[in-house]
Amino acid sequence: MLEYKINNYITLKLEDETTQIYVNDENLGIFCKKLFINVMHLIYARFFTKVARDLGLHKFDEPFQTLLTQGMINKTHPFCTNCNAFLMKADLEQMICRKCGNTDLIQKSVKMSKSYGNTVNPGEIIERYGADAARFFILFGASPSSGLEWSEEGVDYAYKFIKNTFILLSEPPKIIHKNLSIRDTLIQYYLNKTIKEFTDNMKKLAIRNAVNNLIQFTSEFGKYKNEGIIEEVFEDCKEKLILLFHPITLI
Ligand SMILES: [Zn+2]
16 A cells, blocks of 8 residues: 655555545644745645545645745854855854855854754753743744844843733732723723734734734833722733733743
C-alpha cells in the first residue's frame, strides 16, 4: 500500500485499485505558514481537496477559509558593503569579511537564520524577561503578516509594561469617591470603545492594533486610578481589562 501524507490535514492512501483520501469533515479556519512554505502546501491542499470533492468524499470547495502568510523575523547583522553580503556565522568571531578582508562592516537588517548566526534563543529571553514579555513583544512588534524587527529594547519595554500593569491592577486605589462624576462615565465609555475595537482587530488578525488598544486603555485606566475611583466602576474596568489581556499575555 502506498501512503502519501500531503500535510497534517490530508492523507492519500492507494490500496490495490482503491484510492482513499482522508480529509477533515469541515474545512479549516486559517492556514498559516511562512511565505515559501505556504504557497506549495496550499497548492497541494487545494488540489487534493478538489479531487476528494469530485470523488464525493466531502462537499466543500476550498480546504481553508482564510490564508495568512506570516512575516519574517529580522535582526541587525554585520554587512560588507564591498561584497554586498552579510557575514556568515563562522566569520562573526573575527568580524571580518572572508571574501575581501574588510573589517569596516555596517549593521543591516536581515531575516534571522542559522547560517548567519543571528537567531535569538527564546530560552534566554524567557529566562531573563519571562515568556509573557517575549510573547507580548512579538504580538506588539508586528502584525502576523508583516516582518518583525527584533530588538532588545522592545522586549525590555514589554517587560516593563507588563510589570507596571500588574502593579496597576493588583495594588488598591488610594482615592475612592462616593458619587459618580464625568470621569467615571468617561472611563466606562473608553472601556466599551476598547472592547469593540479590540474585538474587531482580533477578528481581522490585526493583532498589533489590538495590543495597541489595550496599551491605550491601560494608560487611561492608570490616570483614572490616580485621580480617584468609584469602586464598582474600577472593579468592572479591572476585570474586563484582564479578560482582554488574556489572549495576548497573562498579567
Ligand atoms: Zn567583503
